[in-house]
Amino acid sequence: MAAASPIPALRPWTGRPIIADRRLRWTLGIAFALYLAAAIGTIEADWVRIWEGLDRGWAFVAAFSNPDFVTRWRDISEGLLESLTMTVVSTAIGIAISIPIALGAARNLAPLPVYYLCRGIITISRSFQEIIVAILFVAMFGFGPFAGVLTLSFATIGFLAKLLAEDIEDIDRSQAEAVRATGGSWMQWLNYGIQPQVMPRLIGLSLYRLDINFRESAVVGIVGAGGIGATLNTAFDRYEFDTAAAILIIIIAIVMIAEYASGIIRARVQ
Template structure:
């Protein structure tokens, strides 16, 4: 508290305020506006409140019907779970085939010309802005229900994600090795191999593993629209009120998602 005295010994507390009065008024108005928006949203959306108040009882009831989980369909669930993981893996691999060339043309420093840059950027935005479930509905309509539609749906949704992150990595590379390879007489292919690939490889592995992890979670819901995987069994169980089987499926999904998380974080540690 001695700092509150100045050199002449006169006791004069230092005054400090984080915000001026005008700033404080401005912040108050922002809080007020935020509250108004929330209030507006709640008033506009027609939420049936009695259902909210009865939710605790419904949860208890559902939990009662779900326990104990029914393991009789364990075999089918295990097979569907493995199928789910395969869908995620194949979809990730397939997306890379398209994502890597897309990243190359979507990065400003490697794209051949402004037309290719535009095409690349369009692919990035287009595939990312459509949700996996929408892609799945589309592919089920084209290829019929089943895993193929699921794989394609997840692959398409992944392209934009992977390509965008890779394009950013390419744009952030150090120009110096590129200059060196060019000075040695290397063409574009060799600039790519020696100047660019080594620099973006860590990002490539990190992004691929992350996307695979996300895709496992995405593929668990594909079955809801008939595109293969564990979701099909879940849908069937819920439709026929077999809540105990549904519980087993939910537990299986939880286990696989956690396992995927563990595996991917272990892999990520190894590449970085």
């Protein structure tokens, strides 16, 4: 440093905390620590059981190096076929229903009563976890993939219609206005003013949902709604970790392929 003249008093500086108010900062910190202690305190861990389970845990990890595709291949292939078909059908139905609901849930398109109705449908669909919906549908429509298809279609609506509606609300108004100014009808306006702007996003979201629906189709089987989940559940119940590992590897591989493929498709439609 250039020779400083005698330093009077050193001015302090100690950083800028995220929460400026000292008391609030401490209160929040202590409250969080107390919550953490209380929450951790309620965990009842049976350490003997866990210790015994470690062997099985290790057996499961080891099973990944030696997965068994053969012994239960019939069950696996049937479950997989069911999962894949459920994925395709439910995504298609979900998209078909989501588009009109998304139009209704976009504030810049729909009149207020329609808007509230469509937003209501979306909220209901989003608040229930897929599994809970699957349980109800199984109770209503019986065991099997039909209940699974309904579940996944229902879940697709909440996801796709919400994101699509937000995208429609974000469109460039001037483009839509320009089309309206030509004197076209409402449908023409949608087709020329709105659709071109949201199409890439719709395709991207649909592909993403296809991926999610496949992953979900692997669990709705646990509650009897068809797909590979039932096979997986049985494998765990019988401690057949090598079969379970085989199923998980197949799921991971399919998800990876789907992600890679959708990346390529999305890049092309942009």
